[in-house]
Amino acid sequence: MSLTVENVQNALKSVIDPNTGKDLISTKSAKNIKVDGSDVSLDVVLGYPAKSQIDLIRKLVIDALKQIPGMGNVSANVTMVIVAHSVQRGVKLLPNVKNIIAVSSGKGGVGKSTTAVNLALALAAEGAQVGILDADIYGPSQPTMLGVRGRPETIVENTLEPLKGHGLQVMSIGFLIDEDNPMVWRGPMATSAMEQLLQQTNWQNLDYLIVDMPPGTGDIQLTLSQKVPVTGAIVVTTPQDIALIDAKKGLKMFEKVGIPILGIVENMSIYVCPNCNHQEHIFGQGGGQKMCEQYGVNFLGSLPLNLSIRQDADSGKPTVAADPDGAISAIYKTIARKIAIQVADMSKDMTSKFPSIVVTNQ
Ligand SMILES: Nc1ncnc2c1ncn2[C@@H]1O[C@H](COP(=O)(O)OP(=O)(O)O)[C@@H](O)[C@H]1O
């Protein structure tokens, strides 16, 4: 009995990608299956950045196919392809940015910027092209967190070149204004400044652009959520009840403008004493999770209140860059992967594929 493509497909139905929890056939990840006598070759295409997962998935595929009687050589080429996904109705995607992820919070000081930059670095570490737009006009902090200084250059007329920090393309209002003399922004001025930064930055072929939104749910935030082509939003909160009330307002705002919520990250969830390792829920326990159940959104994970998170971010090298293989980075990377997998599952943007149809009366 000779080997068929169907034999291979059947075996692949039992190969579960541990990240998506789905098999490689139902996700259409297995492509280009070729049988040559007793040898098999195939491509496995993952829709999320997964550099650290490639060897693991290749091994799962090979082990499963080797179970088939008479199987010879198996060659599995695992790659990733990140595509653009659709955004709110009536808003156009940026030409060089596939997916925009907004990171917001109901109020300031909850660790939104720290979370945004570490998630951006985590996506980049997994092989994606990632940018970060610091849209927090009240307190631009990405220049400090990424240790990036200087003024953006203009090479192409009317555009700004993003600066580079730890492999990320970075744009911040902080590059253009004097940080020691914060400006007083009127709403329309603030939103048009942000729109310009978004549209006129010469982003280069980004898989993901992380937008560090201004905190809160006022007019500026609402206008930005209507104008920025967002694929999905993340809300960062601390576990206290008052923070959660504000976070709920954030969820409502995105709902109102039709932006899917990718989930909630709880920051400063638990304090682990460095001396005796005892754990303390300083700001309460389980609030984020409860809120997620109540609103039917994903709980993406929680970060501890941890001295090195603060020191790393404040010194210009966030934890995912400073200690990429540490326990804290592992949490950020897990959250980043959950986000990317959800984005991969969302409906694809077709606006760039279809020609616009013009109907004329003749
Ligand atoms: N999990 C954490 N553990 C300890 N410090 C943190 C943590 N997350 C953020 N911080 C620190 O808290 C401060 C506020 O964080 P930041 O990200 O600037 O908040 P936001 O952007 O929400 O205003 C910063 O000094 C940051 O380094």
Ligand SMILES: [Mg+2]
């Ligand atoms: Mg901030």
Ligand SMILES: [Zn+2]
């Ligand atoms: Zn102690």
